[in-house]
């Protein structure tokens with residue numbers, strides 16, 4: 001049955017919901033505009049949608065009551081936490097359950113755990129942990145919501161040591177499509193626990209996560225090194241060396257991302273580096289880059305608290321302001337990467353930009369040189385997350401600001417990444433790189449860096465059949481249909 005967008009809900013029905021909640025119900029056209037508009041804003045303005053109803057629950061019971069209301073009225077529903085997706089599943093025209101009022105974090109320093117409500121931003125958990133001399137695994141920026149990054153996987157500068165964000169969840173509380181709230185852990189509802197670690201929002205709303213924390217007795221050495229465009233070839237020539245001879249030999253302590261960023265029509269290479277230890281040690285790991293003569297002085301690398309390395313306010317200053325319509329797509333390239341394939345990918349990227357020089361002047365390409373061995377050491381079927389490979393994550397952001405270009409730019413981004421994938425596949429075939437060892441069954445797709453258009457099997461790989469069975473058990477009527485929703489399998 002087609003879902004309703006909630007526009008036909010009567011004032012009595014909405015007031016009825018209000019009386020049952022501690023939190024707020026904001027309604028398009030009825031609530032003040034200055035209250036409504038900010039609630040539909042998204043990091044990626046491509047996905048700003050005028051939802052008819054936005055519920056801001058304050059408690060787990062509020063979440064449960066709202067879910068029952070959604071089921072009763074067969075409403076289209078989206079879940080929103082940090083509102084930082086590329087593909088827009090937290091937006092919708094129906095009812096949004098916006099978790100921003102549920103942001104309490106409690107740290108138990110003795111047990112080394114943090115209990116965080118499902119609407120927290122990554123930085124809030126990071127700061128709470130750091131205040132007790134501990135560290136939590138989150139992504140590269142503190143503004144992403146823990147809801148999206150954890151249920152989708154979550155890759156971090158700490159992943160080489162501690163795995164995915166999802167690998168650091170020890171328990172969760174999940175509000176299901178029938179309004180029940182279940183504990184999910186290795187010992188309770190373990191199938192649900194399996195599903196929420198990589199299966200996204202397919203099974204319900206996580207109202208609370210319990211994360212493992214790690215000791216953090218020191219500051220870290222981190223910063224950005226930029227290079228002039230004439231050094232692009234030399235930078236490409238260093239990628240295998242940096243990954244194989246430095247990253248892989250650092251015991252997981254050295255994490256580095258390459259960024260090829262458009263600046264005034266020119267592609268500038270750079271690196272965001274992180275060393276989990278003292279400056280003297282860290283400097284040895286960035287030596288090949290220092291030898292290349294960075295544009296930014298090495299003083300841009302500095303000792304700092306871990307939380308400062310994920311500070312989005314600071315990092316976002318590197319971006320061109322005012323460009324906020326983004327199509328991000330990605331693939332993985334096995335190590336050692338083929339320089340030829342990489343150069344070609346960069347040239348094709350520049351060719352795409354050259355077609356729309358003004359519109360795409362703030363775009364960028366990100367290559368992750370970090371060590372995924374720890375992530376890939378966990379069997380692919382241990383959690384729903386299927387991308388347990390050790391390749392280089394190759395992500396491209398097409399960024400523009402003119403709404404009329406939306407369709408064209410999305411087609412350009414998709415066309416581009418398909419070409420790169422084709423070239424990588426062909427090169428792998430020629431080099432005899434096969435799905436062996438820990439790569440067996442692992443997908444090449446990082447589903448949190450996509451435009452939402454990928455095939456389900458590319459996202460969940462061999463875990464798809466189990467996902468479908470779980471869907472039948474926990475969401476048989478497809479209430480949660482926004483982020484790679486799988487179809488339920490009711491067979492025995």
Ligand SMILES: Cc1cc2nc3c(=O)[nH]c(=O)nc-3n(C[C@H](O)[C@H](O)[C@H](O)COP(=O)(O)OP(=O)(O)OC[C@H]3O[C@@H](n4cnc5c(N)ncnc54)[C@H](O)[C@@H]3O)c2cc1C
Pocket residue numbers: 043078079080081082083084085086089090099118119138139140141143144145146147148149151152153154155156200201204205206207448449482483
């Ligand atoms: C600038 C930027 C940097 C990024 N860096 C990284 C990085 O370093 N590492 C990385 O792995 N990813 C990174 N990402 C990707 C990011 O992790 C995902 O986009 C993630 O989905 C964002 O989560 P959110 O809660 O902010 O998003 P939202 O848009 O609020 O939600 C995203 C999805 O998660 C679901 N969801 C949200 N909360 C819950 C919940 N409590 N329970 C169940 N489902 C929920 C929603 O239904 C939706 O499908 C980055 C994204 C951006 C924009």
